[in-house]
Amino acid sequence: MPILLITATKLEAKPLHETLALKEEDFALGELFRYKNNIYLAHLGIAKVNTAAGLAILIDKLKPSKVILFGIAGAYPNSGLEITELVVASSEMHIDCGLKTNTGWQDMKSLGFSLLTKGQNYYNLFPTNSKLNKEFLELGIKAASFATSETVTASHSDALRIEQNLNVAVESMEGAAAAQVCLALDTPFAEIRAISNVVGERDKSKWQIEKAVLKLNKKIVEYLESA
Numbered sequence: 001m002p003i004l005l006i007t008a009t010k011l012e013a014k015p016l017h018e019t020l021a022l023k024e025e026d027f028a029l030g031e032l033f034r035y036k037n038n039i040y041l042a043h044l045g046i047a048k049v050n051t052a053a054g055l056a057i058l059i060d061k062l063k064p065s066k067v068i069l070f071g072i073a074g075a076y077p078n079s080g081l082e083i084t085e086l087v088v089a090s091s092e093m094h095i096d097c098g099l100k101t102n103t104g105w106q107d108m109k110s111l112g113f114s115l116l117t118k119g120q121n122y123y124n125l126f127p128t129n130s131k132l133n134k135e136f137l138e139l140g141i142k143a144a145s146f147a148t149s150e151t152v153t154a155s156h157s158d159a160l161r162i163e164q165n166l167n168v169a170v171e172s173m174e175g176a177a178a179a180q181v182c183l184a185l186d187t188p189f190a191e192i193r194a195i196s197n198v199v200g201e202r203d204k205s206k207w208q209i210e211k212a213v214l215k216l217n218k219k220i221v222e223y224l225e226s227a
Helices: 010-019 048-062 131-137 156-166 175-183 209-226
Strands: 003-007 024-027 031-035 037-045 066-075 086-094 099-101 104-107 125-126 142-148 171-174 187-198
Touching: 003 010, 003 048, 010 037, 010 066, 010 209, 037 048, 048 066, 048 171, 048 175, 066 209, 086 131, 086 175, 086 209, 125 175, 131 142, 131 187, 131 209, 142 175, 171 187, 175 187, 187 209
Parallel strands: 003 037, 003 066, 066 187, 086 142, 142 171
Antiparallel strands: 024 031, 031 037, 066 171, 086 125, 086 187, 099 104
8 A cells, every 4th residue: 555745835845856756646736746656746736625625536546655744834832943954743623613702713513513523523623553663763853743734824923822722733724634634534643744944933933844854854865765
């Protein structure tokens, strides 16, 4: 069974494209590449709809043994994570799906609707695969709780409020969608991110996208060689 690697953008896998012999294949909802006979790399587009739609089709098409989402992300101010540090998701949370009132945000449980029923009701928080996570932990990567928002948190005060109220460390735009789809389709899922910036910091001169991507891709290659 193949391994499926996914990113939101081709930029996040640029070093892989420069170093591996990747063969492009037809795919309507993004870009799909094959490496050797059992590794696929797909770029599905930014945010949750692109991720969910493309990933569901690829799982049905390829029947992968595991799905690994990788890319860059922001770290919340008090997470303790450093710029360019690698981190694997211990869980994923939808933080823009629920109810917004004058007194704050409430999750899907407050509305009485789950996002997925799979043995139990899942509202906003979705697990990642502990066995697969362990493979990355053994490569020296720490674990932390992840959050997914399709609206980028662009203020320091909002970033502090989110991490305090929801106990999350890393923010991106796709992870919870991938975790939800993989859980629904019984496919082991892991997510590894390189920290490119602090959540709420909009001064791009303080971001380290290129260094974060390079470090992340080196670890992905190391993982594939050890798998």
